[in-house]
Amino acid sequence: MTTAFRPTHQTPGVHHRNVGEVVVTALNDGMFEASFDWLTNIDAADPPALHQASFRAIPPRITVNAFLAQLGERLVLVDSGCGGVMGPSLGRLADNLAAMGVAPAAIDTVLLTHLHPDHVGGLVDAAGKALLPNAELIVHEAEPPFWQDDAVLAQASEEDRGFVLLARSVLDAYRGRVRTIASGEALPGITAVPAPGHTPGHTGWLIASAADSLLIWGDIVHMPGVQFARPGAGMGFDIDGAQAIATRQRIMDMAATDRLLVAGMHLDFPTFGHLARAGDGYAFIPEVWTP
Ligand SMILES: [Zn+2]
Secondary structure (H helix, E strand, O other): OOOOOOOOOOOOOEEEEEEOOEEEEEEEEEEEEOOHHHEEOOOOOHHHHHHHHOOOOOOOEEEEEEEEEEEOOEEEEEOOOOOOOOOOOEOOHHHHHHHOOOOHHHOOEEEOOOOOHHHHHHHEOOOOOEOOOOOEEEEEOOHHHHHOOHHHHHHOOHHHHHHHHHHHHHHHHOOOOEEEEOOEEEEOOEEEEEOOOOOOOOEEEEEEEOOEEEEEOOOOOOOHHHHOOOOOOEEOOOOOHHHHHHHHHHHHHHHHHOOOEEEOOOOOOOOOEEEEEEOOEEEEEEOOOOO
16 A cells, blocks of 8 residues: 655755856745736736746746855855745745755855845744844845835835835844945955845845856846746836836846846746847746756
């Protein structure tokens, strides 16, 4: 007699890749159900048609990832997933780090693309206490003042209020170990690529080592099934919608022109790939999985 085997989730979502001397690990945090209604600047019939044509889920799902870069002796996390703030289908980053043998205390630095909950939720526990005892946070200088602005809190919708309060709680929990930068090198070989619009300080991180480079581009894309083909489509929760669209078009053009390897927090795991021009938009060519 065989024992029934019905897995409920994947074995840890951990995928390593060398970028020159740096080992970059994609870490999956889970996924959540989204809505095509969140998209802006696109005909309502197009997103379901694009998903249908590419055999993607309807309603759409948004994958959440973070990354770990091993830079010599230094362990650098790029974003932190959702932690406990977005429900049981997310927050797997901590288990995935544990599965690869990395303890929270071993993380030296966290590069943040921005302060939305699916990027910083994993930094604090339910009581707002820092979960990474030794990490310095590095974030673009435009990001903390925005979330700490009382006018932003006063104007926020009920849901957005939660976003603002979580960003503040993270900045409080890591007070004294938050470094802000405007552009340029944040760590040896890792450079900030400002990509404003989604949030004022939204930033990609470019890792360059030997002849290789990788752009971890944060939230340039939320719905890969739609926004590669239609880079002009925005998300309703972009803080500055027009700027976010212009930034997406600029970064995608650069990635395609420079044949740059990219990875993203909402690209399909393990997320590494390249952009090729296709019609008025792009096709994303995922890198072949290697053992
Ligand atoms: Zn996000």
